[in-house]
Amino acid sequence: MSTNRSWVRVRGALRPKRDASHLLVGALFALLGFGIVVQVGAADDNLATARQSDLVGILDDLSVRSDRLQAELRDLSATRDRLRSGSAGDEAALAEAERRAAVLGILAGTVAAEGPGLVVTIDGVDDAALLLDTVQELRDAGAEAIQLGDVRVVASTYFTQAPDGRVQVDGVTVDGPYEFRVIGDPRTLAAALRIPGGVLDSVRGGGGDATVVEQETVTVDALRALSAAGYAQPAP
């Protein structure tokens, strides 16, 4: 078996022998070990010992890599700037949309509102036409949100006189005294109600009583459900 014979030879070679040429072999191996260790140590600082052509190659590699990294850096910076400006634009658009939603919500009566305004109380007169006049007067004077009793007054609000003489607002029966809560410039609103022959005069002429109280903060918190438009579409 040749494998066995080979192992025997290896074992024989490992047996210590003592003659001159064998010592020479040992010396060469010592030289080899020495060389390996020295070279491994020197390979650590190989730039100082590299040939000129090697150095040129290394420099070339490095500048190519540097160029690539620079290009990548430019790309990523551009992407970052684009994302940053994009998000700023989105934020501005969102803020604008929220502002418009708030304004439209107050107009449509879907959100509560508060601000300076008036509390107008009309007592002793149960006249739907008079209440409608009051609302018109308040709108003319720049009222931004109006609430009558528990009903939010919006563009489509209507006032009717029920057969029994009670007043209905948007189909909801409201009994006196009628309390309007109005947000707007208090002075303008109050002046509009007080003009001669205006709302207050009409109430008093009808045998009723009206009070106007200007307030720093009036809360209009009656809400109205938004009904989808059945026919109207936004015109392009």
Place this chain on the structure above:
Amino acid sequence: MIAVVGLIVGVIAGLLLQPVIPVWLQPYLPIAVVAALDAVFGAARAIVDGVFSDRVFVISFVSNVLVAALIVFLGDQLGVGAQLSTGVVVVLAMRIFANAAAIRRKLLGA
């Protein structure tokens, strides 16, 4: 046996002395080491084949190192030192692999 002892002695000497390689030797040492490794693998194969001779090993070791150094020297003079060094290393590495494969076949039968 003496080979292992010599290798250990050389490694220890290198670690202890930490010599600085002279500049003129720097291009040749790595090639010389690889050439010597080739001689060692050749010797190992000869042992396995039963044809090992101290004389042949010493001569092949020394001549390998010298020829390798000569080739690198010539390459440096001709301005193709890096390429020739690479070529020498490739050839020596192929021989080492071939010898290692022969040793493996003899010892392990595979």
